[in-house]
Amino acid sequence: MNPILTMFISLIATSGVFTVFLCIYAYLKRKDIPGAYTFIIYTAVQAIYIFAHAFEMASDTLAQVKGWTMIEYIGIAGAPAIGLLIVMQYVGINMNRKRISLLFVIPTLTFIIVITNDFHHLFYKSMYFRENTPFLTTDTVIGQYYIVHGAYTFGCMLAAVVLLLRRWRQTKKAYRLQLLTLMAGQFLPMTGAFVYLMGVTPYGVDPVPMLLCVTSAMYIWAIVSTKMLTVIPIAKESIFESMREGVVVLDFADRLIDFNGAMIYMFPGLSTQMLGLTLDEAWIQLSGTPFPVERSQDGEQVEMVWRNTAGREFYYQIRSSVVRGRNGDPIGSLLMLIDVTEQHLLQDQLEQLAYYDGLTKLFNRTEFLRRSKSLLTEMQRDNLPLSIILFDIDHFKNINDTYGHDVGDLAIQHVVAIVKRLEAEAPEALIGRYGGEEFVIALPGCSLEQAAILAERIRAQLAAESMSGSFGTMSVTASFGLSQAGSGQFELSGKAGQTLESLLRDADIALYQAKRAGRNQVRVFEPQAASPLLT
Known part of the structure; x- marks a missing residue:
């Protein structure tokens, strides 16, 4: 060769x-x-x-x-x-x-x-x-x-x-x-x-x-x-675009310089045509209002709520960082938006379980007692009355025994729906489910006479509106007992320094009197003798 x-x-x-x-x-x-x-x-x-x-x-x-x-x-x-x-x-x-x-x-x-x-x-x-x-x-x-x-x-x-x-x-x-x-x-x-x-x-x-x-x-x-094959540098753009968190880059004048794809997913109206606008100007185009939160100090966190075109709310945690030049001087800022909507939903669910009754969505007994104690302390400090309405459904055991517990639950929901209708008359009222078929209302700044009028309206509405379903038509009534904490003009029934426990005990006594008198009526607690304020 x-x-x-x-x-x-x-x-x-x-x-x-x-x-x-x-x-x-x-x-x-x-x-x-x-x-x-x-x-x-x-x-x-x-x-x-x-x-x-x-x-x-x-x-x-x-x-x-x-x-x-x-x-x-x-x-x-x-x-x-x-x-x-x-x-x-x-x-x-x-x-x-x-x-x-x-x-x-x-x-x-x-x-x-x-x-x-x-x-x-x-x-x-x-x-x-x-x-x-x-x-x-x-x-x-x-x-x-x-x-x-x-x-x-x-x-x-x-x-x-x-x-x-x-x-x-x-x-x-x-x-x-x-x-x-x-x-x-x-x-x-x-x-x-x-x-x-x-x-x-x-x-x-x-x-x-x-x-x-x-x-x-x-x-x-x-x-x-x-280590060419085993250690490969990742381009900054790839990191920027692959981040699940939304990132916004602003210059020293708060003008929009850049944003990643996650921001477009979070806020679909955002576009590259907004580059050069200030953050507030861009947000006005997106939602009609300036950016909803103030920028925090470097490293601090704030939270914002965003409602999309479908009306759904999203919660974003915003972290702000200062962008510095080679000489260490600030040349802009970077905002990172983290979607915490799921955490909020979970928190709301936990709150519902902790504070609210699952069937009626009213405060449960524990939360009602906690809030009412604070309310009573506030009223006593300001020398204002606090009235309590305690009521329960008449013959509820018979409803459960005759029609079943499902219909019993419907009866409870029927009562709650009527009570909530009258909330506008007492917007500051606390309403809770006190027991199975028993409910309680705390009325801050409300006199005993006003509380009795409200209780009578609820009683009358319940008596007037029957409940219908596959079981037929059923009349649902309730009995009411009232008490009050106060001083001065409420000397007859209010006692200075009363506790919530004593108020509830007094209301329970009045409720028992209403039951003994034939049910479907309102009774107010009187220290000396039990006599109906309204008949």
Whole structure:
């Protein structure tokens, strides 16, 4: 074999060995390498191309050359597209399967056209051995599709280089060697292919397989020195856009400079046309009002409520941070909006369970007692009266025994609905479910006479409105007992320094008197003798 040819084949074989090493390394480290399988395929197809080219150069006949050329294109057809995918993964550009498959339309057509070239000559019009060369070297007359494949190959490589160059300024110096290595991996083969097509290479030899030896060596060096495959820098833009929290960047004049995709999801009306507006101006376009909360100090948190066009409320926790320049001076601010709606809903549910009765949505006994004690203390401090109305449903046990507990629950809800209708007359009233069918109302600043009038209205409404359902029609009545804490003009029934427990006990005594008197009536507690205030 000619020594020059031996040298070329040896260089190509060395390139193939380096490439196979990279392929094996990527496979062994596949769990630690992001996008490992793409790199494995990339190095595997390059190895096929390199070794097939070496066998092509050692061939003695055109038939052998054509056979090895077909094998070469198993690798060379798709390698540029796979290389572009590797670069896109490196810079954080995600592609769905449909778009990835579109990248391989031309490489697939290239391979099919190459293996069927003898039938149409779209790729090579002819192939022949060169004359006056120290060893057999083939040359070709290219066909129309060769131009398509060449343009696509150069396009993929150029796009990869451009993507890497765009990341240069955003990449820390520690990772720029990785960028240089990846750019060389695309730029050197592209340059070699261009020189080969210009026909200025020694003896017409394709330099690309030998240049891949250089790029493979650079990859191995970068893997060892910068952990190129296992440690990949993430672009700031990728972090910014992938954050689940909404982020707004403002300049020193509170103008909108940037925001991420999460903000658009949270506030669908937000658009890039608002960039340059102040935050208040942008918010007026969104909701008709300025930004609803004041910006907090650096690191502090505030909360805002947002109601969307469907009327649903969202709660956002806002964290503000100062953005400083290189000299440490403030140059703007950054707002991070965290969706805490679910936490609010959970908190509301826990509050409902802790403070409210599940059937009636009134205060439960514990919460009513807690609030009423505070109210009583306040009224005594201001020398104002506090009246208590205690009432329960008449013959409730008979309702449960005759119709069942479901109808009993309906009776309770029927009573509560009527009581709530009269809330407008006493907006400060506290209403609670005191027991099973027993209810209690605390009326701050309300005299005993006023409380008796309100109780009588409730009683009359209950007596007048029957309850209907699948069980038929049923009249639901209730009995009422009243007491009062107060001083001065309430000497007859109010006692200074009364406790809530004594007030409730007095109201219970009056309620018992109403029951004994025939039910469906209002009685007020009197210390000396029980006599109805209203009959």
